[in-house]
Every structure is written in C-alpha cells, then in structure tokens.
Amino acid sequence: MADTETHPKHSWWGRLQQAVSRTREQFVERVDDVLRGRKEIAPELFAQLEAALLGADLGVETTTEVLGRLRERCDRHELTDPAALRGALRQELAALLRSTPNHQPTIGEAGKPHVVFLVGVNGTGKTTTIAKLAHRWQSEGRRVILCAADTFRAAAGEQLEIWADRLNAELLRQEPGADPAAVVFDAVSAARARGADAVLVDTAGRLHTKSNLMAELEKMKRTAGKLVPGAPQEILLVLDATTGQNGLAQARQFTQSVGVTGIVLTKLDGTAKGGIVIAIARTLGLPIRYLGVGEQLDDLLDFDPEAYVASLFE
C-alpha cells in the first residue's frame, strides 16, 4: 500500500473507490440529498436515512439500532447539525464492522499446507474466487493446489480445470459424483507430498437449510483436519452482494455447521450494496476478508472496515 498516493488509479485504494463508487453515489448521495439545505434535524430526515439504510440491505434490526443511537445523540443535543449526522452515521457503521475479530490468518502461520474451504449457497462466486485467490497467492510466490471438491454440479470440475490451466496450477479432481471428502483427502495429501503452501477447496454450492449437505461439509472438514492438524485454517463464506436478509441465515447456518472464519463479498461491481454484511458483522461477529469486484483474476480486494466505510462516505 506504499504506492497508494502515487498511483491512485491502480492502487488498492483507488480500485476500492472505483468498486464501490456506484454504491457510494447512490447511498451517500441519498444521505447527502437528505442533509443538504437543512438547518435542523427533523424526524422526516430520519425517515429518509432509514430508507437509505434499508435500501442497502442492512435490514430492519441493524437499521433501527444504528438510527436509534443517532437519535439518542440528537436527543442529548450532542448532534444538532444535520451535516454532522453523516459523520456520526459513518462512525456507527464503522464501529459495527470494527467490532469483529480482525486477526487475518496468514499462510503457513498455522500449519502447512494452509487449507482454505470456500463455501456458500449456489452461484455466489466460490469457484471464481478460488481462481482469484490462487492468482494472488501465486503472485506472492506461493505454491497453490486447487481441489475440485464440487463433484455434484454439472461441469463444476471442468470450470475449475479451465482456471487451473490458465493459472498453471495443479488441480486435484475425481469423477463426477465422487465423495468430495475423498477429493479433499487427495488434494491435501498431494499438497503435503509436494510441499505446497496452500490448498484451495472448491465446494459445491448448497443451501444452508439442507442438513445432509451441511453434514457433507463437516465430513470434508474432518478429513482435512486428520491430515493437517488445524486444517482447514480458513473457511470462507462466499456471499453475493445482491443477497438480502437471507444472508444472515446463511452466515448463521454455515457458521453453526462448519465454523466460518470470514466472508468474501462478491459481485460488488454491480449496484448491490451488500449491506447485509454489516448485519452479519453485528450479529455474528464475522469479519469480511475479501471483496469480489469483477470476473477477472485480479478483481479481488482485501477488505478493510475503515476503508470500506470511508469509501462509502467520501
């Protein structure tokens, strides 16, 4: 991040700005619209702020809580200027995101290979995110093995294989319909034998309500743990930014079944705001690790709560 200032276009910061610019336009400008030209904080103002937060998928509970705190501060006359309300709102949201554990596991820190599962409901962007992560780690000089543990969906293996070819990364696959835990076994064993740094496990999309499929994930997790104590070191829940309130149920159920360690929020290059992650951070304390901002290999950004909220408001 050292060159942030010098190359704003290509810098992390610049790209994050770009990625969330639409969000910012709609969200912040709505807030701005609301605030502009107002001398005192009217109840109607809160109604409009509420609409902005609800429209970003923050959900009723989180919205009510955040606005409730602002309202209290107004009542205590800590906040009297409508313009100050915006800063206060930003603080509140940042505080919610900051309240999650911010330790980011690094590769090699907790056993080798570093095994990462990508889990989530159907079509959220798991496979694509695997390719993006592999690309990033390879460019840091790591040796990464891909594991095609989605043996269920049609052509899932082929999809990952194409990415593996492009990345020139090793891929472990089995026949369609094979036991995904067996593929995990193969991949982690291969990684150990070859001294690879990381294994990225692509799992089949599954609805969190299907207990048999959640049990399948648990089994895969146990398999990894038997080969490498502490593995999988990370279980990333891949969440589509267009997801509404159901995202909370997804996060809750996947956490209960396999213990999610962090969230990847994808498709943030659209107009969706992904505000449900704020609700998830608030209720489940799950940190957001990465943002997906496109379909290309380098369309993956680190998540930083401060920067995220700041980029929403600047």
Next chain:
Amino acid sequence: MFEALTEKLQRTFKSLRGEGKLSEEHVNQALSQIRLALLEGDVHFKVVQQLTENIRGRALGQEVLLSLSPDQQVLKIVRDELVGLLGGRVAPLQFSKKPPTLIFLTGLQGSGKTTTTGKLGKWLAKSGHRPVGVSTDVRRPAAREQLAQIARAVGLPVVEKASDDPLELLKAARREAELLAYDVVLVDTQGRLHIDDELMGELEAMKKAFQPVETLFVADAMTGQDAVKSAGTFHERLGLTGVILTKMDGDARGGAALSIRWVTGRPIKFIGTGEKYDALEPFHPDRIVSRILGMGDVLSLIEKAEETVDRAQAEELEEKLRRAEFTLEDFRDQLRQLKKMGPLEQVLEMIPGVAPEVRGQPVNEGRLVQLEAIINSMTPKERRRPDILDGRRRKRIARGSGTTVQEVNQLLRQFAEMRRMMKAMKGGQGDALRKLAARFGGRTKLPM
C-alpha cells in the same frame, strides 16, 4: 420469528373486540408491523411504502366482520393487496404460432439460468413439446459444457457449434429447430450485470435479431433490495415477458418477487425448488404471499375461513372423519396430518365455523405428540379393536409410550366420544368440526 406477525396483529387488535369498525389507530399499529414484515422479507422499501398506503386505504373504516377476527381481516386485505400486485393467477408460457418458439433465459451471474434451462427443457418435453437447447455463454469457463451435461441428463438435445459469437450460435440453433421440427428453442444466455453496457447491448442485439416470444428474467429468491435495479434495467433494455424465481427451496422469504413484479409489471411464471431437474413449478401468486410475510400458511388458512370460498378442504377433512371404520389408526393419521399442517392455532383458525372462543386459544402440542406415542405403542390389532384393551394392555401401552394409564384412558375416552360424534354427524359440518376442533384445542373443554 415466523409466527411473530400474526401474534403481533392479534395483540394489536385485542382491544378492538367489541368495536364496530377498524379504527385509524389500530390500523396504523398493524401497518407498522406489516411494514416490518415486508421489509424483513426483502420487499423493496418503495414497494413496501406503496403497499402499506394501499392497505391503509382499504382497511380504514372497514366494518368489522363477524366471520373474521380483526387481525384476520387486516391480513386478508394484506393478502389481497399482495396477490393483486403479483397478478393473481398463474401465467403460462407463450408459444409462437409459427414454430419454433424462442425462449431467452437472462439474468445476473449465478442466478440459475443454466440449471433452469435444463429444467424447462424437461418440463416442456413432459408437456408435449419438442424443445432444443443452446448456450450462448461463450465467456464463463465451462458454461457450455455445463448445459451440455445437464441436457444429457434430462434428454434435451442441444445445438453446439464451434463459434464464440452468440448470434451465430442462435442462428445455428434456429436452423436446427426448423430442420428437425423442434418447436421450442431454449436459449441459455451468459450471466451479466445490468450495468454492463456492452453485455446488455449484446443481449439487445440478440433479441432484436431473433425476436424471442419469451424473454425471461431468472432471479435468485435470495435477492434483496437490488432486485428493483437489476430487473428494472433488464426490463428497460430487453422488454422482459416473465420471471423465474430460483432457489425457492431455501428459507429465503422471496420478497424480490414483489419488487420485480412491481418494477417490471411482468408475471412470475415458474419457481425453482431444488437442484434436481424436475424441481420446477408454475408459480402461484397466492402461495408466496404468506411466505413473504413470514407467516407459514396462515393466509391460505384465512382464505378458507371465509364463508364464500369453496369448502373442498373442509369436506375432505370431514370425509376422512366420516369414513365408516374410524379406527385409532385413522385417528393417528389425523394427528399426524394436523401436525404437518403447522401450528395448531393456525389450523384451528382455518376450519370454517370454529367458534371464536376456541380460536386463538393456545394448543398444547405436546399433548398431540403424547397421543401419537400412545397409539404408536399399541399393536395393530389393538388399534383396530380398542375394545380388547384391558388393564394389562393399558399398563403396557402407558409404559411403552412413557405416559400414565390415566392418560391412556383419557385418550380412549376421547376417541370413543369422537366416534360417537361422527356417527351423529349429519348435515352441520361446521358444528361437527367445531366440536372436533374443541377436542384438539379447546383448553376450556379438555385439559389437553
């Protein structure tokens, strides 16, 4: 969380009993709860605003009906309003008079277009059509391979061509359909963001060149507020003809259905309800409404509670009860069915003619479980001929079901009474059902 809205509404209207009209204050309270339920259900906030205004207009000053409690009455208005917005009836697929009919499946990335293409192929073949599929997704890795594999699994022929031009692929598919007399061409398009001007332009060009009869927007049931923007833009640029809502087998409330309908005015034609290729159903607007509100099936139950609606369901129930040989086994079936129907309070409210004093009474569901356990502990013979149940057998049954002999006796008494009642049952089904309901639910009558 699911029963919350019904309960809240009941509380709101408790003080209303005895008044003649729905007052503004009551209606406002009810509306704020309805608003929250809709928002929690992912309905776009602007849609929610409009809906609540409409509901207010219709609810204010309404006479309190005798057949429905005030909370039910408001819920009925809510239901009517939501069903009305969704278009009321099932919207079938349209077909061209001059085959082949082209059907485009469009939508955002990951919404389920490819799987739905396979499902639709299967569904069409089953309804007597000869569909053929084609994937114009030339960019996503293995997208065409995915459709090919799904098509193989469902027996849908696909047109494949070594070209990366969607227009070329479409042309090949249409030619093949004409040659081999396929009457429907299912076109699986690439997932794209509505703000991707280039890719949206590509779809526009495809539509312009091939004039599909149906341009369907495939949307994920878990979509939140953004549904209005994505569906709205797809509709603006392409002129959608319908919507398919996928992943409805999860627990998403599916409020996006309302948002999409509101912004496009286009009907939802199908819902996807599973990963298997036959998990595709025509969409019934009335069925999703209670789900969006988060109320189980309470709304369809209310529908039944109205005097004017058909009594098929009630009659079916009655028929089962009236069956000449009503044994303990039938009784157990009844219990199981009741349990399946959802929270008993709601089931009771569904039964026409249930007395107000029974309605809204808490039902001890544990007692139902107990009743079933007792019957389970009997031998088949005992279930058919309860008269052979002597003291020894009763003791064994009590032990087997973890209950007491008194509880076994009580069940047998209830059963005998039920049988008597059924024999006596002549015309007044409402009356008989009310008594039956009282057996299950009337705490005042039986310590269930």
